[in-house]
Amino acid sequence: MSARFQDQVVLITGATAGIGYAAAVAFAREGARLMVSGRNIEAGKKLLTELQALGAQAEFVRAEVSDESQVAQLVDACVARFGRVDVAVNSAGLEGQGGSIMDQTVDTYTSTFNANALGTFLCLKHEMRVMSKQKSGAIVNLSSTMGSRGNARAPMYVASKHAIEGFTKAVALEGCQYNVRVNAVAPGPIATEMLDRIAGGAQNVPAVAATIPAGRVGEPQEVADAILFLASAQATYIMGQILAVNGGKTAM
Numbered sequence: 001m002s003a004r005f006q007d008q009v010v011l012i013t014g015a016t017a018g019i020g021y022a023a024a025v026a027f028a029r030e031g032a033r034l035m036v037s038g039r040n041i042e043a044g045k046k047l048l049t050e051l052q053a054l055g056a057q058a059e060f061v062r063a064e065v066s067d068e069s070q071v072a073q074l075v076d077a078c079v080a081r082f083g084r085v086d087v088a089v090n091s092a093g094l095e096g097q098g099g100s101i102m103d104q105t106v107d108t109y110t111s112t113f114n115a116n117a118l119g120t121f122l123c124l125k126h127e128m129r130v131m132s133k134q135k136s137g138a139i140v141n142l143s144s145t146m147g148s149r150g151n152a153r154a155p156m157y158v159a160s161k162h163a164i165e166g167f168t169k170a171v172a173l174e175g176c177q178y179n180v181r182v183n184a185v186a187p188g189p190i191a192t193e194m195l196d197r198i199a200g201g202a203q204n205v206p207a208v209a210a211t212i213p214a215g216r217v218g219e220p221q222e223v224a225d226a227i228l229f230l231a232s233a234q235a236t237y238i239m240g241q242i243l244a245v246n247g248g249k250t251a252m
């Protein structure tokens, strides 16, 4: 039996850490060829070694997702190396500055929206440029529980993740005419460096876990499993949807 993504070309941003990293490893194990991206070249080289050890063809291109020329070059490099883009996972993002709206500034707005909303917009634009011509493709964006709910201590993150859900639905509707499916996953707290930062240190993660019905935070692999499902041939009639991966948090 062949692997689920045998020889498919998968592009992942934010691939050197956390959820993007777990997705890269999971796609490699399923036979994919990978164009992985991040901002840290050393971390990119380490990731390439690991993906190649799994038998995957892989290449790393450094890209800041809020810079349109770098995003365009990343997508073009994927096509130059592998000839196409079958799957794209837009995982690059950051939590931004937390705290009261009264303490937020144009700078905290801009830095959070640049990485999350502008970055997702630019990735969608250039991925669609290729996929619309191919007349096939699947894109998975990274939202959050905060993409559809409020959080008084994270107004910039909440608003930028709502923007990602808006882009997901709008571009999914356009994608239907090109046989391109666009969906998002909306994780709850997941054990990555980002969660340690949000919690104010790894020592505070158990207190976060206590607020989750499942009684624990999620693992990056559990989000990767949902990403692979949405990108797979088992999800061909799923379009413009936001799949919660949150240990029951939004069932409360």
Ligand SMILES: NC(=O)c1ccc[n+]([C@@H]2O[C@H](COP(=O)([O-])OP(=O)(O)OC[C@H]3O[C@@H](n4cnc5c(N)ncnc54)[C@H](O)[C@@H]3O)[C@@H](O)[C@H]2O)c1
Pocket (backbone or CB within 6 Å): 013, 014, 015, 016, 017, 018, 019, 020, 038, 039, 063, 064, 065, 066, 090, 091, 092, 093, 094, 095, 114, 115, 119, 142, 143, 144, 145, 186, 187, 188, 189, 190, 191, 192, 193, 194, 195
């Ligand atoms: N960890 C969680 O609890 C959680 C929950 C919900 C949603 N998410 C979302 O999942 C995605 C991945 O999060 P993670 O937990 O793996 O975080 P992480 O911090 O571990 O990894 C994110 C990666 O994205 C990169 N990145 C950030 N801004 C970038 C930019 N402007 N250009 C290029 N790369 C950039 C970072 O350098 C890092 O390598 C994010 O979009 C995040 O908002 C995470």
